[in-house]
Amino acid sequence: MRITLLVTCICITYNLFTQTFTISGYISDGATGEKLIGATVFDTKTLQGTITNEYGFYSLSLSEDTVKLSYSYVGYTSQKESIYLDTDKQINKKLSASVELETVVISAAEKEEKIQERTQMSTIDIPIETIKALPAFLGETDVLKAMQLLPGVQGGTEGTSGIYVRGGSPDQNLILLDGVPVYNASHLFGFFSVFNSDALNKATLIKGGFPARYGGRLSSVIDLRMKEGNMNEYHGEGSIGLVASRFTIEGPIKKDTSSFMLSARRTYIDLLARPIVKASSEGSVVGYYFYDLNAKVNYKFSDKDRLYLSGYFGRDKFYFNDKDYDPDDYTDAGLDWGNGTGVIRWNHIVNKKTFSNTTATFTSYDYEIYTNLYETDIDDNGDEFQSIFGFRYFSGIRDWTLKEDIDFVLNPKHYIKFGGGVTYHTFMPGATEFKQEGTEIDIPEINLSSDNIHATEFDLYIEDDWEITSALKINYGLHASAFNVDTSFYTSLQPRISARYLINNDLSIKASYSTMTQFIHLLSNSGIGLPTDLWVPATDEVVPQNAQQYAVGFAYTLLNNYEISLEGYYKKMNNIIDYKDGASYLYDGVTEWEDKVESGEGWAYGAELFLQKRIGNFNGWLGYTLSWSDRQFPTINLGEKFPFKYDKRHEIDIACVYKINEHISLSAIWVYSSGQAISIPVAKYLGTYGQEVYYYEGRNGYRMNPYHRMDINIAFHKEKKYWTRTWNFGAYNLYNHKNPFFIYEDADLSGKGVYKQVTLFPIIPYFSWDFKF
Template sequence: MLINPRNLLLILCLACTGYAVAQKPLVLQGKVIDKFSRQPLEGVTVSIPEENTGTYTNELGEFQISATEKTHRFKVAFIGYRDTTVIIPAHNLTPFAISLSPSYKSLDEVLVISSKDDPTEKVNNVQMGVDRISMEEAKLLPAILGEVDILKVLQLKPGVKSGGEGTAGFFVRGGSNDQNLILVEHAPVYNPSHLFGFFSVFNSDAINKVTLIKGGFPARYGGRLSSVVDIRMKEGNMQSYHGEGSIGLIASRLTLEGPIVKDKTAFIVSGRRTYIDLITRPIMQSQNDGNSTQGYYFYDLNAKVNHKFSDKDRLYVSGYFGRDRAYFNNDYQYDEDTYRTEESGIAWGNATAVARWNHMFSQKTFSNLTATFTDYTFSIFSNFKDEQETLPDTYFGFQYYSGISDWSLKYDFDYIPSPKHYIKYGAGITYHTFRPGASEFESDDPDFEIPPISVGASNIYATEVDLYAENDHEITDLLKVNYGLHLSGFFVGESFYYGIQPRISARYLLSPDLSLKASFSTMTQYIHLLTNSGIGLPTDLWVPATDSVPPQRAWQPAIGVAYSFKKEYEVSVEGYYKKMNDIIEYLDGANYLVDGLEGWEEKVESGEGWAYGAEFFVQKKYGQLSGWVGYTLSWSNRRFPTINLGETFPYKYDRRHDFEVACIYKLNDRIEFSGTWVYTSGQPITLPVAKYEGQFGEPLYAYEGRNGYRMMAYHRLDLNVAFHKEKKHWSRTWNIGAYNAYSRLNPYFIYLEYDYRTNTNQYVQVSLFPIIPNISYEFKF
């Protein structure tokens, strides 16, 4: 039977039309918001399970997703909110909104130890070396003296090492403390520690979420070699007023949020203060006849306001201010005719201010114009005043201060031409002021008169510019790649440095539950940290690259696999190698507190470092028992032309093995148990092999190599039990726990001492913290 040519042509046209329709998916657009506060939710997982496709919401809570032309069942999931399923009719091309309700903990709900409820988040995400943490996660774990510390939670992740008790900062994949870019609402924070490293400066009640990036850096980040910690504050509730707080053994905090203009303007303000000084002050006064006081305290204040001009324009203004102060005051009779008042102490702190304008040009393009200011200041002060009966009063004062401040302007764009591409690009400029250390003296004593003078290093000014572009490209259903380029320049004095930093990350799905990942990134850092000690004192100084000290540079390849099974467990393995160039170290015997900072370039030496290792991570995300186990096997070494005779030596925080265990067991709606255990190999240390007396009886030491010995291993168990009670309009939680539950005396430092009983030199270990009990009361209303 012959087919009519006209019919054949009609069949071919229909076939081609059908093919075209089948190959052209719909692009569905939507927005996810909090049901009660009406604030957009960033990072929400939006998926269509039957089509094995998914995406995440952006900063505006918006998403785009490809789908075939039929009715779809969307699954929407986000930590702290109930999972929601939304049915979207076929042929729906109108942007739609999805409201999520906060979840209230119960046995039949998912208890998540991740930033997202998506059990395959690590599998599908193109980025590797990334940990996302919300405060709901952090608050489930044991707190130190009632204070939830987000940096301590990060140190429970593979690849992140603590410097030890009493040591500020953290160390990522063999890098140093200054190589971590810590951002709070886009503003860098230069010293993230309170109480000599025991607490961080971040108030948990003010934080919404935290993202840690250890490798495979997106092109939008720059300025540091080893990690990015991106901290975002809560937005404030636009519908109603709420508050929460905590009363602990040494500190209390209070947070309030609510609408200024309903559905238009919201605020959040959060404060925290210790009261160690309020407790110790009367005790010290009673022991010294009321003549002397000494103490320590810190405080934080976070505030944020956001205003919605329209659906296309929002303004965010936020700020942080925090201070630490340790002081000693003494009033006494100096001699028969003189009464003396003495004041001395140490103080340091951070301040940030951020203004961000968010504008939507279209459903596919939006921008953020951000202005930031950040300042870090450290000072030591000492002064006394003599009040005399027969002579004029006299005064002597001394102050040493240092710090760094930045003014920055950034313009960032997000462009989504299709669900297969997510393009980000932008530019920024930062003006740095380095205050590397100066001293002020003043005295009006007739026998020792000193007019107000300032001596020390002068301020150094520098300008840093950067430009970037990146594309999150879904090449096929199996292969997704993020590639980009970060360009930067640094002007200081008569010198100019630049960095060309390509970045690429790729994910290939071997199955819906298994992916293979790889990444390569190059980083440039134009500032250095002069580290005087590792004991947590904030005396470290930030200095720029100069004519004789070039910027730090690094490159890092990584490869890994991510696997999710039974929709409940998540497993990842990553291996990395990091090469660092032009890192600096003090020459043997150099010390800026003793020698002064003038000519500091002659007291340091540029060298190289390399770190490599493997990270293993297993996480159980659902059920009454949840938590994770992490393990890191790593090496980190340094080499300098003259230090240690030019021989390679282990980095100070090189630790071969690191184990981290975190567990949460929910007995019922009212009682939760949690615990963490950490184990790390001994820290390298430089110890003298002999001690003897010099010509004038002073102690002298003989050394053999840098970091040639290791201290004992560090391990610690922290426990907590939480008792919850919820009513209609308020809730409370009692936390009872212990830091270092089995009172392990972990090494802090070791020194050589002569033992007169045995007539030999002995090594003596000093430890800081035995078991520390904790009780705190938390409330919400």
């Protein structure tokens, strides 16, 4: 009996002395109040730690004892404190930036999670300040063009912001702005993206090994987060460049409680060119412009509750009108497209270990092409009348989404995320309208359209970041989704797993496997960024696309300053679609879009090398990609495999930023890629009726010349009493290399057929004037 009592007392005493308590809270920027995503909280005594989630929240459970905590984030001064942990505590920390805003130097953070320690592979974060420091096409900084400089990411045609990740198509990229999908990410026919860098706080690219919380696309996740707004002071920044200007302002609505951010951008090509065009065309008006608006408000109700409201709206407008030239007979035509997004989000700390995020979102994309011909004539009675012949084509997509995401920190070894959502899609896959007025036979309006398609998509997921041992850590999970459209109901289970094994403190090996399902397709009518691409759902006749991706590699940190990763990957894609030969995107009132496409398969595999320097006055990266990407369709290329249009065997990307001193910084990029695969005829002959018939040897069987280019930028910073100004001077295609845009057939002086190359951009100098206050 005494022995039993003694054992019981020992057990009770042991439990009392080994109780665990939880420290939780938020880590934010001390100057602005912006939450710091991925900041590190680390106990130097037990070597236990965690990082903040995408809303700056952390939770760390430790045994009762004196703990020595370090709070750190790249580019910020670390904070340390020792406390005796005998109860649960909520500790919010504000870190101070260790560098001034105008510099691009990145300093090390103590115990920052290094590349070899992360479970997730195929993931790259690009600091927004680095994106702004890089040379920019016509002076307009662009987050998507910066991502084109990363290994595994192919750009589209010359100058465009298209993204092709590991052999995938643009529709296979999940582009998120504050968690909301953006369906068309291009301005100016693809030469600029819709994302204003001044409005962004964080940019992340995931190419593989996708965490289970992401779904709906096959090839990548591009996660962009907008600024929340300064909680303490009013600040603004802007830029005046050759083609566009932008302005951003942020500040507190109520200090330490609520804030706002408002950002706007507009081109003025139309304003500058209008007098010239009007004079040279005898009164005709031709113009183009685009604009973007970003807005965000956040309100802190309590230490446990915060509400966010954010949105984006942007449009492109191209127009032509020659009424001033001939007011009786003229043409009015145009092309108009744009996106709109909105999100309301509620963050709630349920308890010391549980964080919830409830979100409702809306996103839309639409475009319209129109032409109206006006003709004035005289009837039999001598009266003047006007006839109108009109054509209009429009299409679009709208989504409403409600979702719930939960972070549950079981203990320092297990970080669990789970949640689910439902999305209601409305697809408008194309409508053509004709009208005719003022003629013998008036046609008020004829609408030839495919019916709108309504679909509902459901998602559930669970994932766990599990530290099995100090060396072995895995992230595993399951994404389950379903799609209901008309009479079809598709389901999909998508397992995901990523693992890393630390060989030593500086080196790890990694591997990942993921399956992805995509219930929507993009019918691409051109490769030059025109907005006439159609978003369509999986239907009874066109099934969802899916992919499996395997990746393996290693990650190494050298001298605590250089990060090196090498990855190999293999991806198999099924049920991808494309237009049949000769099919048109315009709806003719007879042929449904399902009858214009066919399904096929795709393969992509290769290796990627990434070397990055993040610390010091000189930083940047070097990327190299060796890759293959093929497609196969039953009736295209006689059913044989053929290279994907953007299959580029070799690609090299170098980006660097050098801070010469406090007032001058220099940046440069150099890119090289193998030539684009295209189809050109190898012979021609006269057909039965005397027409020219071209003979091709396989789809995409010809390679254009390799592409290479250097861009450079020099920035001059000067601090005034209340504000800072920066002059940027740079050049696109510095050594004026004639890069191929497309190839066409022509004849030489002897009449012999030859192929000629068209080059789009020579050397283009630019400047911009930036300011901050």
